Amino acid sequence: MSNQDYYVPHGTYWPIIGSIGVSTLFVGFANQMHGVEWGGSVMGLGMAIIVFMLFGWLGTVINESVTGMYNKQVDKSFRWGMSWFIFSEVMFFAAFFGALFYARILSVPWLGGADNNMFSGATEALETSKYIWEGFQATWPLINTPGATGQSGVEFSTGFSLVNTWGLPALNTGLLLTSGVTLTYAHHALRAGHRNALVFWMVATIALGVAFLGFQIAEYGHAYHEGLKLTSGIYGSTFYLLTGFHGFHVTIGVLMLTVILYRIQKGHFDADNHFAFEGVAWYWHFVDVVWLGLFIFVYWL
Amino acid sequence: MSYLVIAIIIVILFSLGSALLGMLRGGKEGSEKMFKSLRLRIGLSVLLFALLMLAGAMGWIEPNTTMLPTQ
Numbered sequence: 001m002s003n004q005d006y007y008v009p010h011g012t013y014w015p016i017i018g019s020i021g022v023s024t025l026f027v028g029f030a031n032q033m034h035g036v037e038w039g040g041s042v043m044g045l046g047m048a049i050i051v052f053m054l055f056g057w058l059g060t061v062i063n064e065s066v067t068g069m070y071n072k073q074v075d076k077s078f079r080w081g082m083s084w085f086i087f088s089e090v091m092f093f094a095a096f097f098g099a100l101f102y103a104r105i106l107s108v109p110w111l112g113g114a115d116n117n118m119f120s121g122a123t124e125a126l127e128t129s130k131y132i133w134e135g136f137q138a139t140w141p142l143i144n145t146p147g148a149t150g151q152s153g154v155e156f157s158t159g160f161s162l163v164n165t166w167g168l169p170a171l172n173t174g175l176l177l178t179s180g181v182t183l184t185y186a187h188h189a190l191r192a193g194h195r196n197a198l199v200f201w202m203v204a205t206i207a208l209g210v211a212f213l214g215f216q217i218a219e220y221g222h223a224y225h226e227g228l229k230l231t232s233g234i235y236g237s238t239f240y241l242l243t244g245f246h247g248f249h250v251t252i253g254v255l256m257l258t259v260i261l262y263r264i265q266k267g268h269f270d271a272d273n274h275f276a277f278e279g280v281a282w283y284w285h286f287v288d289v290v291w292l293g294l295f296i297f298v299y300w301l
Numbered sequence: 302m303s304y305l306v307i308a309i310i311i312v313i314l315f316s317l318g319s320a321l322l323g324m325l326r327g328g329k330e331g332s333e334k335m336f337k338s339l340r341l342r343i344g345l346s347v348l349l350f351a352l353l354m355l356a357g358a359m360g361w362i363e364p365n366t367t368m369l370p371t372q
Contacts, residue, residue, distance in 0.1 A: 079325050180343040
């Protein structure tokens with residue numbers, strides 16, 4: 001295609017297959033929630049249809065790209081599409097980090113009577129929190145948030161060590177940062193046209209990502225065994241939501257890097273034309289930074 | 302110490318954002334900008350990690366492993 005007109009894709013059946021997949025998934029999920037016997041298997045079928053649709057649809061896009069059907073205008077729209085996706089990801093993690101900061105810096109101290117609110121009184125004798133939740137102290141990590149179930153006499157927090165910052169979290173941070181370094185070497189090799197080096201560094205990056213996930217599962221097992229659960233107060237909730245969604249993103253990142261490695265083997269990219277690699281590389285660096293933020297704010301500061 | 306850590310995080314976020322703008326621009330120039338920004342961001346991240354480990358080992362900062370009073 002030599003002109004730069006707006007690219008209009010041909011008719012395709014993939015969107016309807018995606019709709020069928022999502023509908024099947026949710027019908028299965030709803031029935032699973034109601035304890036229906038076939039719920040789980042229908043969910044699995046729905047997931048399989050979605051995976052089939054993803055491979056088919058994205059495979060078609062890749063095929064159109066390598067056969068030269070796309071012009072500069074399409075390239076630009078891919079870049080904008082990736083940027084908006086990234087924007088939504090940044091907002092997603094900003095919300096969870098925001099929840100963590102809000103709980104730690106504002107709401108937990110308020111419950112303990114900080115600043116001037118209904119839980120604090122003019123004199124110590126008037127402090128409402130003392131009567132509602134006897135023995136409550138605004139500490140962090142708070143693993144038993146006071147509420148309807150946290151009445152007087154219930155232990156709100158314990159002093160035992162929940163996570164050992166020097167152990168797996170530090171090791172995992174090292175692993176993920178090393179994967180960022182290897183990916184940067186891969187990026188350089190791609191731009192310089194060093195194919196073998198590119199493949200080597202990509203394999204290293206994927207292996208480090210998989211190792212991270214393995215240790216993260218071990219860390220969860222350890223934390224759960226120690227008594228830290230999703231229900232362990234505001235600390236348990238924010239800890240598992242942040243690290244859990246991060247782990248999910250690493251999983252997606254590993255899958256995307258694997259697809260990119262496959263496309264490298266197929267010879268889809270060259271030094272000047274490799275947007276798919278750039279998109280995935282940015283995503284991986286982003287997930288890396290999110291972990292660094294997690295490591296610092298959950299485990300250290 | 303905490304302020305230094307946060308300052309480095311902010312620079313890391315800026316270089317990540319700069320890489321995004323490079324990717325959005327595309328072409329030779331954008332590709333170059335993206336690569337350089339990502340290289341800066343990983344360099345700073347490794348530096349920050351090393352700094353944290355050193356600060357922890359020297360006792361300049363304490364990890365959140367046990368209960369810490371918020372006020």
